[in-house]
Amino acid sequence: MPPVLSISRRTRRTPFTDRVSAAGVSGYTVYNRMLLPTVFRSVVEDYRHLKSAVQVWDVACERQVEVRGPQAAELVQMLTPRDLSGMQIGQCLYTPMVDETGGMLNDPVTVKLEEDRYWISIADSDLLLWVKALAIGYRMTVDVFEPDVSPLAIQGPRADDLAARVFGEAARSIRFFRYKRLEFDGTPFVVARSGYSKQGGFEIYVEDGRHGEPLWDALFSAGSDLDVRAGCPNLIERIEGGMLSYGNDMTQANTPHECGLGRFCDTRSAIGCVGRDALLRVAAEGPLRQIRHLEIDGDAVPPCTEPWVVRSEEGPVGQVTSAAWSPDFGTNVSIGMIDREAWVEGTRLEVATPAGPRGAVVREKPWL
Amino acid sequence: MPPVLSISRRTRRTPFTDRVSAAGVSGYTVYNRMLLPTVFRSVVEDYRHLKSAVQVWDVACERQVEVRGPQAAELVQMLTPRDLSGMQIGQCLYTPMVDETGGMLNDPVTVKLEEDRYWISIADSDLLLWVKALAIGYRMTVDVFEPDVSPLAIQGPRADDLAARVFGEAARSIRFFRYKRLEFDGTPFVVARSGYSKQGGFEIYVEDGRHGEPLWDALFSAGSDLDVRAGCPNLIERIEGGMLSYGNDMTQANTPHECGLGRFCDTRSAIGCVGRDALLRVAAEGPLRQIRHLEIDGDAVPPCTEPWVVRSEEGPVGQVTSAAWSPDFGTNVSIGMIDREAWVEGTRLEVATPAGPRGAVVREKPWL
CATH class of the missing domain: 3.30.1360.120 (Probable tRNA modification gtpase trme; domain 1)
Structure with a gap:
């Protein structure tokens, strides 16, 4: 049971x-x-x-962090390497958020409601505490709170x-x-x-x-x-759609570049961003590992409740963090983080699943 | 099911x-x-x-926030209204932690490992993000991270x-x-x-x-x-023991005084504490509601999965947030937050449980 x-x-x-x-x-x-x-x-x-x-989903757990006040735009830009200077009211943008070392803290959608009012629709971490404390430490003129909003x-x-x-x-x-x-x-x-x-x-x-x-x-x-x-x-x-899950496929240990989110890092222009200096370095050197999609051989794998080690003939080269049998594609689909030397499309690797070692093939693109 | x-x-x-x-x-x-x-x-x-x-409990979920470096003691004091100036290596102290308005962010045990090294053993909120962002905002010389420590x-x-x-x-x-x-x-x-x-x-x-x-x-x-x-x-x-649960019996909406934790608020001496000014005000005026223990009449109540409204003859006077049938005391034991006008020991109130309204009696002390 x-x-x-x-x-x-x-x-x-x-x-x-x-x-x-x-x-x-x-x-x-x-x-x-x-x-x-x-x-x-x-x-x-x-x-x-x-x-x-068509389905109706209770995703109220995507809690909102509301930021409002004269310095709201400035504070929101401090949170993300994505350049928000051109963001318009009516837009909602995917905005990776990072700590001072460039580690992912959350990957929310930011909604611009007014020039001085935003909702940050968060993935699974208490981003509210991060945003509130930055506002206090930098003595910014903003209100930061969790409103009664349930997506x-x-x-x-x-x-x-x-x-x-x-x-x-x-x-x-x-x-x-x-x-x-x-x-x-x-x-x-x-x-x-x-x-x-x-x-x-x-x-x-x-x-x-x-x-x-x-x-x-x-x-x-x-x-x-x-x-x-x-x-x-x-x-x-x-x-199948290659949609990442914060806490599963990426954590605070990972940079946006490792998560394949480098295209959202406008670190040259997003000058207010905490972690910008660290990410400039990462952008210059390139990531050493990155999100990949792996097709795992054999019948349906068990649930992935902890990272599964991925190996090449030379040794460990990464991990799988989400996996499931796909009826439509007739294979096990999965998401993992793979080292540079093994991340090329078509590379054959081995995944240590709880059902034993399985062959797998690296894909650059997801299935959908 | x-x-x-x-x-x-x-x-x-x-x-x-x-x-x-x-x-x-x-x-x-x-x-x-x-x-x-x-x-x-x-x-x-x-x-x-x-x-x-005797039992062995996996409480690894009490994650640690490690704070180390020349300004570690200063930063830890910023987190709590409890005066830590006399804290010794070898002590672990219960330390309510509050935001700028005096709202409870967590109620961890703080462990002093060295003069410049602490573990904060946290209840259920990502206090790590709060502590890291304060350290960044105030440009403090400290390292803040989650070590590999599992209680x-x-x-x-x-x-x-x-x-x-x-x-x-x-x-x-x-x-x-x-x-x-x-x-x-x-x-x-x-x-x-x-x-x-x-x-x-x-x-x-x-x-x-x-x-x-x-x-x-x-x-x-x-x-x-x-x-x-x-x-x-x-x-x-x-x-039975009156042990509060952060997220159940108290939230960010509550001050330590409301939680009956006023004795841990040395706001006159804990001068570094974020939220000190707000708590000086609260201490002067006293809380308007406070944690109480309620004995609820009748047979076993269902699980308490959301606050149950508590009423006096005049109307709503609070809520119950944790409840269970106690075999040893032969009654339903519970914890709630009760308004000042109804919080005196022995006051008879009514609790709206999912099994219908039930009579209840206020206690100042828990059962154990």
């Missing part, structure tokens, strides 16, 4: 938890000290449905149809990594074209938890003929 | 996880993004055993006997909230008399995860006639 999750106030519920329970959630993880569903029917059944219909995602090939029925036809014209303020039941919501799948869709930033259940219910009644279901980020699909 | 916990690299394993699995763990929570066992046989069976024998607790009435068999008779003379460096297998470990139960015992700060399994195995073979078992912090016993 796999261990159950003991739920307490500390593993926070979301505005959607009662609906998620009623929809028959069967697995959870804890993400930003909050409940994040991982499985409803089965990971494979959820995967097929995500690729063919709800609509993902899948029918996402546009569902969003249009609830938020109006304007939803269809939202561009990738842009948002519009669209009304539901008389209240405007930030609706962004983004999300943690390759199937397309939206993330709705639900301000004020009391709107959570009415919005959830409206999506399900509007989408009954679209076969809308409760879903969640799907392990198989996100590996 | 209660949802299972989906385990990945992100919900980190500990050096003891394989042993914990082999011992038959049946429930987990995630604490500091790491696995923390919550149940082995059953919460009640674990409770009776904890009170009568293992020995708790229960036979803890002294077990510790003495593995670490020698010197273990018996360790005073409360002090530590000694004692050898196991040729390696010295920090062994402190502390732990998250009222049954007495030790926390061993296991440096270098490779020592984890040999130490675990030595404790189990030395203690077989003491009925040693794998255990974990026990919900019933910790509520």
Whole structure:
């Protein structure tokens, strides 16, 4: 029997938890000290449905760090090597955030609400503490806090149809990594074209938890003929899509360049960024290891609950950190960090899985 | 069926996880993004055993923030309103840590290893990010990092006997909230008399995860006639003992005074402390609500997974955040935060539990 999750106030519920329970959630993880569903029917059944219909995801665990005030833009630029000087209201940008050594602290989406107001929609680390302490140490004129905002995602090939029925036809014209303020039941919501799948869709930033259940219910009644279901980020699909998971595929030990995120490091222009000097050095020398996608031979591998060592004939050359059997590609798909000498597309390596050593092939691109 | 916990690299394993699995763990929570066992046989069976024998607990999730360097003492004092100017090497002190408004960020034990070297043994928040960013903002000469240190607790009435068999008779003379460096297998470990139960015992700060399994195995073979078992912090016993849980009974919204921790706030002398000015104000005015213990009428209440509203005849006066049926006291024991007008010992109130409203009586002291 796999261990159950003991739920307490500390593993926070979301505005959607009662609906998620009623929809028959069967697995959870804890993400930003909050409940994040991982499985409803089965990971494979959820995967097929995500690729063919439309799902509503409780991703309230993507907590927001709100930064507002005269020095908000300056503080947000200190957090990331991505140059935000041209960022416009209405944009939401993927922004790797680093410490003073260039180590990844989080890989959030930053939403620009006003010239002096931002939401940082975080991955799994208490970035709030980092941002607050920098603001105090540098005596900046900003407010930094966690607002009552809970993202709800609509993902899948029918996402546009569902969003249009609830938020109006304007939803269809939202561009990738842009948002519009669209009304539901008389209240405007930030609706962004983004999300943690390759199937397309939206993330709705639900301000004020009391709107959570009415919005959830409206999506399900509007989408009954679209076969809308409760879903969640799907392990198989996100590996096929090469979507990295902070804490799984990368940690504070890794630079953005190691994570394949060098294109987001405008370190010459992003002059306020903490860690800029360290990243200038990294950019000049290039990373010594980098994220790669590995196709692992044989039948379905067991769950990857700790890094699996990857070897070449010369010895260890990296690790696999996420892996799953892909029904669509008929192979095990995986994400790992591979040393420079072995990271070329097509290199054959061996992965030490709990089911024994397995052959594997390096890919530069993911499957989707 | 209660949802299972989906385990990945992100919900980190500990050096003891394989042993914990082999011992038959049946429930987990995630604490500091790491696995923390919550149940082995059953919460009640674990409770009776904890009170009568001795248990070994994997509390590696109490991660350490190491602070070292010329300004280490200065930085650690910035984190807490407790006056650390007299703290000696060999002491480990309970140190509430607060933000600039006096809100609780964590309630760790701080261990003084050398004049310029500390471990902060944290509750459930990424205090590392707070401490690192303060050090950067104030340009302090310190190193701040998470070392490879995993606490293992020995708790229960036979803890002294077990510790003495593995670490020698010197273990018996360790005073409360002090530590000694004692050898196991040729390696010295920090062994402190502390732990998250009222049954007495030790926390061993296991440096270098490779020592984890040999130490675990030595404790189990030395203690077989003491009925040693794998255990974990026990919900019933910790509520009986009035031990607060950060994230459950208190959050960033609460001051130390609200948490009943005013005695640790030496705000007049702890002059480096961030949040000191706010806490001087709080100390002068007194808190408006405070932690109390409530005896809840009737049979066993369901698990407390979100705050339960507490009412007097005049309306809402607070909330209960931890609750369990106590076999030894024959009542429901609980911890909550109660407004000033209703917090006097003996006040009768009503608690909105998921099993319906229940009468309750306020206690100033816990049961153990």
